[in-house]
Amino acid sequence: MTFYPRTAALMQRGIDFLGSQHAILCGAMSWVSERNLVAAISNAGGFGVIACGAMTPELLDAEIAATKALTDRPFGVNLITMHPQLTDLVAVCGRHAVGHVVLAGGIPPKGSVEAIKAFGAKVVVFAPTLALAKKLLRSGGDALVIEGMEAGGHIGPVSTSVLAQEFLPELAEDHLVFVAGGIGRGEAIAGYLEMGAVGVQLGTRFACATESIAHPAFKQAFFRANARDAVASVQVDPRLPVIPVRALRNKGTDLFTAKQREVAGLLDSESLEMAEAQLQIEHYWAGALRRAVIDGDVENGSLMAGQSVGMVKQEEPVAAIIDQLMRECETALGRR
Template structure:
């Protein structure tokens, strides 16, 4: 019997769109989704996203070159629309020609999606509300990553379960939709596929793989964390709009709160402009994430994690992770068939 015979028909649409064996996306994570991890994901048959983040353009270009040496499989470059080098990154991709471009951080303008598609790449855009999904589809996105607030890193405010009902059910016949946010098991993946998803995106589970280069202390913190430990940051005042970030609670979380309050005082005094204040916020997260993921400072660094961190308790190879997800999805479909025949 064909391996994963029950789940394979549900994987077909996502596989064909991404050009992979399994439409399981390893989400782009700054300081984490570098060529070693992303190419390992691609070579194992899934889909990896190289994190553009705030990297200097020449560094990102070099990483794309390294990816092309490490794998001949499809992969994406993830662009952060609020990064200082964002427009330079987008211009550079017209020369480097990657198969997929993912827009993240905020939401791209229509002309930016057009520019990305003009490179020959397929474009995926995040959506955290129904109105954003509608706008990205209208602007020409080839696929949507529907991300609920359970996810790690920069997030929206609507849960995956509500977004599935608002967006997935409505648009899944129109455009491939990949569901993200709180997806940590094959059983959940099976249900998302049954509801119309073309595939799923995971981040936290891929952090906890042997191929992930994050500091051992970072992984150890994930092992001991509960789902409730992954909290989202508040916005104290609309004068300083900040995108919520979900990470494990530590002293760095309190430090970010103090930063917001300081910036609000400076805005009130007129000693700083709002754009400068927002750039200060982004610089904080860039530095704090590096301190945790690269240097292992789990007290003051930012340990961005989704609430699915409560589902992980060990570090495993990527191949083992994919086998687990696919095996458990397949078994869940068998169980659903059994229940329906009762």
């Protein structure tokens, strides 16, 4: 593997934390970030992360074991904090001695961080505000990912560039901060590293890699798309705290709007509790994403993609993608 000295120097704290050659994480994309892509990213010097999503503990157990069979390099597991079996999923990670657990989707439930640390793993957290970031880092988070609204999947309301300017001057000296959202080229990586980030996270850039199991029709939809095709979902009812999701516009976008109305109606009739309503929305996304990624239904399924999708033009091996990103970053730093 080629060595990139300027980039490596700025990534060093992230490299030491992850145990990978480059401090480039793959975002956890349900149905996409599975054993094949995760292992390929780790084998190529990045840091793969299994997207647990709505998996049962049994499925996660099998996925971790299968990933271990494909790589001897470090990788992590992303767990959704609202998963009803979170405690059992953490236990599965413990049995496999997973080194890094990423907690996403909300504030970690009481005891979850401690349970992860009990088996020696590092905890990576997400935070949409600086105040929450500081709280999570004080409460045991070992590293933080700040993800802007340009990202694919579940998003917050603030852009990556603004989050970086707000968070990095406050946190970068004493904490490990990775930047995510809308990153498609190495020049952007260089800028965030110079601002104090220890690494970056990319999802969309890897979704159509040669090693990705995504259906050919799913990949073709990405190749045809440009940045403005990746739109955020609309919240229909203010009582239903639906986190916006960025995806390529299709019939599935309209179906989600209809699903929200259906769930809101159930809330009206008091036949559904709010927590269950939120779970129904999450299960909808899991099913819609599977239809697109696995079955190739790009009309009715969910084509979750970040705005960097316009930079995804062809199927490439993971190693080539990482090498290109590192080369672009190194060249950009060399011009400073």
